[in-house]
Amino acid sequence: MPKLKRQQHHMAKMRSNKKIYQIHKLVDQIGLPLPKIHNLIENIIETEHTNKEQTCQATQTINELSESQKANANEEQMFQTIRDMTEQQKADTNEEQMFQTIH
Template identity: 90%
Template structure:
């Protein structure tokens, strides 16, 4: 293996080990077992996903209501125009 490639592998391994050390430090600070932390994170992600879905549904409903209101306004305007024309 060329020397540069060995150095790159070594640096990557050092960064990986540093990240592992940081994770262990955080786990110690939180004071919960890693599987419990993992489950909490999973629950948070699922909740976030559900919230996004609900937000999308609410946005779609608002859009549909807006379109419906526009259609109703157009119908009312056409009705008023017809009434005005028949009164003349």
């Protein structure tokens, strides 16, 4: 193996050993067995995933409610326009009757 390759391999192994040492040091500081820590990490990841799903569902529900609210507002505006037109029609009819009564 050429000298440069050997040096790169040695450096990679040193970095790997350093990471393993850091992991063992953390495990010792936490004071729990590694499988227990592993399970806790998996639970955290699963909870985070569930939270993201629930957030997406909540956002979708909010968007649907917003669309429904807009539709309801448009419908109410349409009904108000119809009521206004009906009132105007009644007023026009009353005015017409009044003119016919006068003449």
